[in-house]
Amino acid sequence: MYEGTSNTGFNVQSQKCTRWSPTPVQLLVLEELYRQGTKTPSSEQIQQIASQLRRFGKIEGKNVFYWFQNHKARERQKRCRLEIEETASTEGKKEHKLSCDILKSNRE
Amino acid sequence: MYEGTSNTGFNVQSQKCTRWSPTPVQLLVLEELYRQGTKTPSSEQIQQIASQLRRFGKIEGKNVFYWFQNHKARERQKRCRLEIEETASTEGKKEHKLSCDILKSNRE
DNA sequence: GCAAATTAATGATTTATTCAAG
DNA sequence: CTTGAATAAATCATTAATTTGC
Numbered sequence: 001m002y003e004g005t006s007n008t009g010f011n012v013q014s015q016k017c018t019r020w021s022p023t024p025v026q027l028l029v030l031e032e033l034y035r036q037g038t039k040t041p042s043s044e045q046i047q048q049i050a051s052q053l054r055r056f057g058k059i060e061g062k063n064v065f066y067w068f069q070n071h072k073a074r075e076r077q078k079r080c081r082l083e084i085e086e087t088a089s090t091e092g093k094k095e096h097k098l099s100c101d102i103l104k105s106n107r108e
Numbered sequence: 109m110y111e112g113t114s115n116t117g118f119n120v121q122s123q124k125c126t127r128w129s130p131t132p133v134q135l136l137v138l139e140e141l142y143r144q145g146t147k148t149p150s151s152e153q154i155q156q157i158a159s160q161l162r163r164f165g166k167i168e169g170k171n172v173f174y175w176f177q178n179h180k181a182r183e184r185q186k187r188c189r190l191e192i193e194e195t196a197s198t199e200g201k202k203e204h205k206l207s208c209d210i211l212k213s214n215r216e
Numbered sequence: 217g218c219a220a221a222t223t224a225a226t227g228a229t230t231t232a233t234t235c236a237a238g
Numbered sequence: 239c240t241t242g243a244a245t246a247a248a249t250c251a252t253t254a255a256t257t258t259g260c
Contacts, residue, residue, distance in 0.1 A: 035233080079234055079245090127227055127252060148245085174227060181246065182226080 022067065023057040030067055039072055041065075130175070131165040138175055147180050149173075 022030060033041075033049065041049065041064070050061045130138065141149075141157065149157065149172070158169045 075233095076235065129227070129253065171227080174229095177246075178226065178228085181248095184246090 020059065020063045022059070022063075025056045026053050026059060029053060029056075030064075030071070034068065034071055039068065041068055128167065128171045130167070130171075133164045134161045134167060137161060137164075138172075138179070142176065142179055147176065149176055 030049075030053075038045065043061070046061045046064045050059050050064045053059045053064070138157075138161075146153065151169070154169045154172045158167055158172045161167045161172070
């Protein structure tokens with residue numbers, strides 16, 4: 001894992017320059033931006049977002065950049081995992097129309 | 109419980125149910141399947157489960173589909189009641205207004 | 217004990233997302 | 239950029255538990 005685990009109890013997470021993590025409000029705003037269509041912001045957008053979010057806590061452009069990159073990747077991973085899970089029993093994509101058929105019977 | 113104790117004894121399961129509800133045995137089997145890893149069954153699985161469970165009472169594929177959807181969602185709800193950030197009481201309103209500004213400026 | 221009234225569970229619908237065809 | 243496929247989240251609606259007064 002990380003290096004400073006043992007030794008005397010220096011709290012790596014508390015005050016010094018550990019890795020950035022968003023404050024709750026920053027996270028809320030980032031998620032909202034993502035939802036509204038900002039998936040891969042340009043560097044201009046990144047700087048703008050960072051400077052406005054700086055009001056809620058320390059943040060840099062690269063943090064914003066990484067956040068969007070990671071968030072997009074993880075959303076994709078999540079969906080991939082679900083789809084694989086779903087089709088695990090059958091192999092192909094042939095069973096992908098599943099629930100629609102099932103539901104259609106009583107859907108009028 | 110289920111059957112009426114005395115003279116009002118209409119069999120609840122037999123005739124006049126608008127919406128399905130699982131018999132105890134059906135519920136046990138569904139829960140066991142879920143516990144064993146069937147979270148979002150494919151349509152094939154759904155049909156198999158339904159026809160096996162039909163032995164214990166009236167049931168359709170869509171009932172199975174809905175049951176897994178609801179069960180998964182509600183299990184998740186009960187396991188995820190942390191991180192209520194929404195409004196941090198005093199700071200909440202002020203920060204919310206500001207985040208709206210941020211979103212507006214970045215929207216287009 | 218038993219139903220009417222009320223509350224808690226949960227089945228069924230609708231809505232808002234996601235990724236990735238086309 | 240638009241749209242298809244497929245949810246999962248949010249919501250609606252009805253059933254079962256329970257509370258309550260008699």
